[in-house]
Amino acid sequence: MTKILLAGFSLAIAACAGDLLLGRGEMKITPPAGMPMGGGFTIRIGAAPHDDLFCKAIVFEQDGTKAGLVSCDVESLHRPWILRARALITAAGKIAGDNVMITATHNHAGPEMTPFVLAGATGETARIAKAYHDALPAKIAEAVSLADANKSPARVWFARGEEHTVSFNRRYVMKDGSVRMNPGQRNPEIVRPAGPIDPELSVLYFDTPDGKPLATIVNFALHTTAWGGKDFSADFPSVLATRLGEAKDPAMMTMFLQGCSGNINQVDVNSTEKQSGPAATNRIATVLAAGVIKLYRKLEPVPMPATALRVRRQPVDLPVPEFTQAEIANARKVLAASRIGGKDAPKFLDTVHAFTVLNVMEVHSAKPIPTEVQAITFGDQAAISGLPAEIFTELGMALKRGSPFPKTMVAELANDMLDYIPNLKAYPEGSYEPTTARCVPGCGESLIQRATELLVNLHQQPIAR
Numbered sequence: 001m002t003k004i005l006l007a008g009f010s011l012a013i014a015a016c017a018g019d020l021l022l023g024r025g026e027m028k029i030t031p032p033a034g035m036p037m038g039g040g041f042t043i044r045i046g047a048a049p050h051d052d053l054f055c056k057a058i059v060f061e062q063d064g065t066k067a068g069l070v071s072c073d074v075e076s077l078h079r080p081w082i083l084r085a086r087a088l089i090t091a092a093g094k095i096a097g098d099n100v101m102i103t104a105t106h107n108h109a110g111p112e113m114t115p116f117v118l119a120g121a122t123g124e125t126a127r128i129a130k131a132y133h134d135a136l137p138a139k140i141a142e143a144v145s146l147a148d149a150n151k152s153p154a155r156v157w158f159a160r161g162e163e164h165t166v167s168f169n170r171r172y173v174m175k176d177g178s179v180r181m182n183p184g185q186r187n188p189e190i191v192r193p194a195g196p197i198d199p200e201l202s203v204l205y206f207d208t209p210d211g212k213p214l215a216t217i218v219n220f221a222l223h224t225t226a227w228g229g230k231d232f233s234a235d236f237p238s239v240l241a242t243r244l245g246e247a248k249d250p251a252m253m254t255m256f257l258q259g260c261s262g263n264i265n266q267v268d269v270n271s272t273e274k275q276s277g278p279a280a281t282n283r284i285a286t287v288l289a290a291g292v293i294k295l296y297r298k299l300e301p302v303p304m305p306a307t308a309l310r311v312r313r314q315p316v317d318l319p320v321p322e323f324t325q326a327e328i329a330n331a332r333k334v335l336a337a338s339r340i341g342g343k344d345a346p347k348f349l350d351t352v353h354a355f356t357v358l359n360v361m362e363v364h365s366a367k368p369i370p371t372e373v374q375a376i377t378f379g380d381q382a383a384i385s386g387l388p389a390e391i392f393t394e395l396g397m398a399l400k401r402g403s404p405f406p407k408t409m410v411a412e413l414a415n416d417m418l419d420y421i422p423n424l425k426a427y428p429e430g431s432y433e434p435t436t437a438r439c440v441p442g443c444g445e446s447l448i449q450r451a452t453e454l455l456v457n458l459h460q461q462p463i464a465r
């Protein structure tokens, strides 16, 4: 038996070899006044925050293996920030940065995170945005350090249920045969949704050996676009955390892992009610919280024999489409015109296409995009798989079906932001998401294959019994 002293705890807590240890840490990342708000294609300054934004970190340790999991209340985290955060984590000397999965909740009521949009910012706005982004990797690293410093023995539990009332496939087949994203409430031209939702609501719950709540990880696929206000907020995951804290223990950490929600949002086209704002945010959060509270009664223990904690990442290259010189020249023209706006402003999808062309050419130099899939696994039962983009929900469901771990969570926007990755079926259907796609048709399916292989490899490794 080893005695370890835990920072922030008044008692020495005994940990045995083989114990799973868990630590929690968080850093406030609420944007300052003057910061542009995310979720659009133009610069708009956010109003004073309604509630605080956080980067939340959990560090797991067992028999010398350490894994970290981070969820930040932002729209996305581009690769350079991830690499910077991981370098700082490694430099801190407690855990290898590559063993930390860093995700975003896809919060649209947070700071602007898209370099292409921010390129349109000038003067003081540009200075504030740069300072915010420059500071973010250190805050992620600090949240991980805080988590590492207060580890204590933990038990692992899992439960899953279904929630069918708050999420909707946002792509619809229209009467003219086209597929449209967000065609509007009560639009008489709508025939049916173009795809499913993933109703699975899953929970990884951690407590102390004597039953004190430590953390709840909630995984559900739903675009974080309920708030819709001009004031910064962490949207429904913030209210969800409050509700679960009220039900369990205010000191418990609730971490929201965004599921594969590339084509899923909260808009019920059959309703006339307002689908965003404080009421919608509270309704969604309360429904999800109620689902989780019911799941607390169905938790099953996840056995953690010695060496049962695993973390591994797998580099993946995503092939990009080819564009002609004429297409590139036209994209530059369209983007310039969209920045000027007015009556000659290009159509929305033309602007989106121009963004995509220039992103592939200038950011990725027309070369396959180097990215990664990652997994953290608990014994032979539970896994968290991280994917590097906004992923169509069908792909996330396929990964869960193909996983050898019976309890698998899938987090999108993990360790990268490569805009949308639609399933093969959606590319010829068109509309917004395939227009933003940086990688060629079929890249989603091959990404899922790689992520499944990673889980299979981890599952095949024997666990000491």
Ligand SMILES: [Zn+2]
Pocket: 106, 223, 262, 390
């Ligand atoms: Zn999105």
